[in-house]
Amino acid sequence: MELAKHADAVERLLKGRNLDGWEMFLSQSRDLAIEAKQGKVDAFRAAEPFGVAVRLKVGDGLGFSFSTSMEPAALSMMVDGALVAARAQAQDPCYTLAAPAALYPELPWLYDPELPAVDEELKVARALELERLTLATDPRVKRVRKCSYGESVYSTFIRNSLGLEKGYRGSYVTCSVSAVAEDGGDAQSGWDYAFSPSFKGIDIEAVARGAGRRATSLLGARTIPGMRCPVVLDNHVAAALVEVLAPSFLGESVHKGKSLFLGKEGEQVFSELVTLRDDGLLLDGMGTAPCDGEGVPQQDTPLVTSGVLQGFLYDSYWGKKAGVSSTGNAERGGVKGPPRSGAHNLMIQPGEASPEALLAGVERGVLITEVMGMHTANTISGDFSVGASGFYLERGEILYPVKGLALAGNLLQLFRGVDLVGSDLRFFGGAGSPSLRVGELEISGA
Incomplete structure (x- = not known):
C-alpha cells in the first residue's frame, strides 16, 4: 500500500x-x-x-x-x-x-x-x-x-x-x-x-x-387549528430526531453532564417498541469501516433495547475516563484534526408496520413529512419546538396537505410515546429510522 x-x-x-x-x-x-x-x-x-x-x-x-x-x-x-x-x-x-x-x-x-x-x-x-x-x-x-x-x-x-x-x-x-x-x-x-x-x-x-x-404532494397545503393528537413521523423526520439524540449517546457527553441519558443506564428511557443501536459494520452504511479513526475495530453497539438504555459510545480517551473499553467510535474528518468520539450509523431498528398500518387507527391527527429548525432542539434537556408540514389525517386516511404547523415537546417523552414502528428504515447521512407513530403530541396551527 x-x-x-x-x-x-x-x-x-x-x-x-x-x-x-x-x-x-x-x-x-x-x-x-x-x-x-x-x-x-x-x-x-x-x-x-x-x-x-x-x-x-x-x-x-x-x-x-x-x-x-x-x-x-x-x-x-x-x-x-x-x-x-x-x-x-x-x-x-x-x-x-x-x-x-x-x-x-x-x-x-x-x-x-x-x-x-x-x-x-x-x-x-x-x-x-x-x-x-x-x-x-x-x-x-x-x-x-x-x-x-x-x-x-x-x-x-x-x-x-x-x-x-x-x-x-x-x-x-x-x-x-x-x-x-x-x-x-x-x-x-x-x-x-x-x-x-x-x-x-x-x-x-x-x-x-x-x-x-x-x-x-404539498401543493395546495392548508393551515389547521392547533390540537393534541396522534402524530405519524415519516422516516426522514424520525431520522432527524435520531441525529439530534446522537450527542447524548457519547461517553464524552455523559462525562461532561451534557447527555439526556445521564444516570439512566439500565432504565426504561423509550417506548418498549424502540430499539436503537450504532452499527459501524452496517452493509452500505455511510459510517461503515473496518476500524475507527484510532485503529480500533468498529462494531455493532446496542444502545437502547426494547426501550431500556444499555450503554454509550466511546473512543479510547473517553473509554479510559469511564473505565471501559473503546467501542470503536473515534472518528476523523480528515487529517487536519485529531480523532474525536462520534456515532457511525445510528439507527432505530425497523418494526413490521406498513405505511398503511401506521395511519390506521388515527381518528384525527397528522403525518409529518418535513420539519424546520430541528438543529435548535436542546440536546441536554431534550426540549424542542420546530416548524413542520405534512398531511391531515382522519379515520386513517390522508385528507389534504397542511403547512404552518409547529411541533413542541420533549424528545424523551416523544420516544416514550411511540406506539407503532414502521418497516421502512432509511438512512439520511449517519442517522436512520423507520417511520414512527406517536400516541399524542402538541401541534400548534393557525
Whole structure:
C-alpha cells in the first residue's frame, strides 16, 4: 500500500526522539463533484487531497500536528509542532493509543473497483439525466434548484508505536436533487438523495421520483387549528430526531453532564417498541469501516433495547475516563484534526408496520413529512419546538396537505410515546429510522 511507504518516511523522523508513544494517520482520496442545471453542466470539481497527521506522547501529554506535504522539511515541521504541543499539553493519564486488534472485520463491498474506470462522461450524463427525470415526474415540477453527482475513492492508513497497523480503502457515490413544483400560485420544494459504495448502486429514477413526489404532494397545503393528537413521523423526520439524540449517546457527553441519558443506564428511557443501536459494520452504511479513526475495530453497539438504555459510545480517551473499553467510535474528518468520539450509523431498528398500518387507527391527527429548525432542539434537556408540514389525517386516511404547523415537546417523552414502528428504515447521512407513530403530541396551527 502506497500510504505504508509514506508512513515509513514519517517513522524514520520519529526515531531518536524522546517519545513515550506515537501514532500516525494517513489519508488520500480522489473526489469528484458535478452539478447540472438547465440541461448543462453547471459545475465540475475534481480534487485529490492527501495528508498525514501524528499524535506524539511525551509523559502524559499528547500533541497533534498534520501536514499535507510529504516534503522532508514539512514533515520535520509537523513532528516538531506535535512535540511542542505534547510538552505544553496538560498531563492527563487518560491520553492513550489503541492496542493492535487480533482481527478486523472483512468488508469487501466497501470499495468498488469499477468506479475509477467509469468514464467521466457517464458521470456527467448521470447528473444531467437525474435533472431530466426529475422534471419529467410531473407537469407541475417546473424547475430543479440543484442537481448533484458526487464520488470519492479513498484510502486510509493507521500505525502506532504499540504495533497497530491497519489500512483500508473504500469508495462512495452520491446523487441528490431539489425540485420545485408550482400550481395555482403555490410553490413547494422537495428533495431526495441516494448513497452507495458503488456506481451501480444508485437508482436515479427513484431519487427523481422521491423529489418530485415530495414537491408536488404539498401543493395546495392548508393551515389547521392547533390540537393534541396522534402524530405519524415519516422516516426522514424520525431520522432527524435520531441525529439530534446522537450527542447524548457519547461517553464524552455523559462525562461532561451534557447527555439526556445521564444516570439512566439500565432504565426504561423509550417506548418498549424502540430499539436503537450504532452499527459501524452496517452493509452500505455511510459510517461503515473496518476500524475507527484510532485503529480500533468498529462494531455493532446496542444502545437502547426494547426501550431500556444499555450503554454509550466511546473512543479510547473517553473509554479510559469511564473505565471501559473503546467501542470503536473515534472518528476523523480528515487529517487536519485529531480523532474525536462520534456515532457511525445510528439507527432505530425497523418494526413490521406498513405505511398503511401506521395511519390506521388515527381518528384525527397528522403525518409529518418535513420539519424546520430541528438543529435548535436542546440536546441536554431534550426540549424542542420546530416548524413542520405534512398531511391531515382522519379515520386513517390522508385528507389534504397542511403547512404552518409547529411541533413542541420533549424528545424523551416523544420516544416514550411511540406506539407503532414502521418497516421502512432509511438512512439520511449517519442517522436512520423507520417511520414512527406517536400516541399524542402538541401541534400548534393557525
